[in-house]
Amino acid sequence: MALVAALILAIATGDSDDAGSADAPPTTSAPEPSAGIAAPSDDETTDIDLVGRQVTVVTSAGGTPREQTGEPGAFPVGQEMVGPPDGLELQRVSSGTTVMVSRSDGPTGVDDGVMTGYARSPGGAALLTANYMGFGMELGGVYADFIGHFMPTMAGEDPEFLEEIRARGDSVDGRALVAAQGYSAPRWFKFGQCDENFCTVEAALPSVYEAVGEINSPDPNVGIHDHPVIRVSMKWVADQWEIVSGRNMTPLTEIDGSWSRWM
Known part of the structure; x- marks a missing residue:
């Protein structure tokens, strides 16, 4: 998660100087909000992240599952995009990550x-x-337990x-890492090979520019x-997805039409 950490660090360390003349973020339209998200319980509140998405603030460290009222989505036949699952919700957990x-x-x-x-579905993956x-932005006990599972x-x-984590x-x-609570959830998804036995998912975060505007980046390569x-x-495997590899990729300067925007 070093790449993500570097971008998040920019929020805390940047100033108001211009940082270059890169193109502005794409203006793809967001999907309509999914119906059926329940109001927070008495110990939950709502907030807005740095890119304007509603977030439910929960007291648990590992997140709070919701009642399943819809059916899992189907696997793509080819390379078509996969839309967001029903009742998609962002949750900010006690560490501050989303x-x-x-x-x-x-x-x-x-x-x-x-x-x-x-679910055994592209949405579940x-x-x-x-x-x-x-x-991964918390790098603590919850992440270690997640990796172990x-x-x-x-x-x-x-x-x-795991002990080091x-x-x-x-x-x-x-x-969580500095300012991770600001916008640490992905906005776009893309699927490679994805069927009931194996699935590769790419997830892209909003840029620092979308969150806080023009600042200086602490990393000249990002x-x-x-x-x-x-x-x-x-x-x-054994009624669940088992992660076999996870890696950062070269950061993208543009999200093209092959990506599906979830929120």
């Missing part, structure tokens, strides 16, 4: 503090990708890695108009 839940493609439950039950990115092979091969979280008192992208591949 995750995604839905009312059709999961998650459906919690196991030892980890949201589980992501995308939600898992988004939350892999989101919890959805990347069990890697966790078993390198248990010290927990130690990093302890050092910052379980808080512009404020660039969109951080992560690619995650997963396979269906």
Whole structure:
């Protein structure tokens, strides 16, 4: 998550100087809000993130699943875009980072503090990708538990890695990276090979420019108009998606028509 961290750091360290003449972000239209999102419970509130999206602020560290009232979406036949699941909702968890839940493609439950039950669907795979990115900005116990659950092979091969993650979280008192709560959820998704047994998802964040405007970037290789992208591949094993690889890609300066905007 080093690339994401660098862009988020720009929010905290940038000033008002111009940062270049890159093209403005694309003006693709957002989908209509999904129906059926319940009002927050008594211990939940609502907020707006830095790019204007509604966020439900929950008290849990690992997110709060919602009642499933819709059906999971179908797998793409070819390379067509996949739209957002029903009842898509952003949740800001107690660390300050943002995750995604839905009312059709999961998650459906919690196991030892980890949201589980992501649907065997492209939407379920995308939600898992988004939350892999989101919890990665916390780098603490919740992320370690998430990795242990959805990347069990890697966790078993390198248990010290999970302990290092927990130690990093302890050092910052379980808080997310600087300003991660501002806009840490993806806005666009793209699917590679994606069927009931294997799925590759690319997720792109809003740019720093969309969130806070013109500032100086602390990384000369990452512009404020660039969109951080992560690619995650997963396979269906034992009734859940298991992540087999997750990596940052070269940041995109433009989101073209091959991407589906979810929110």
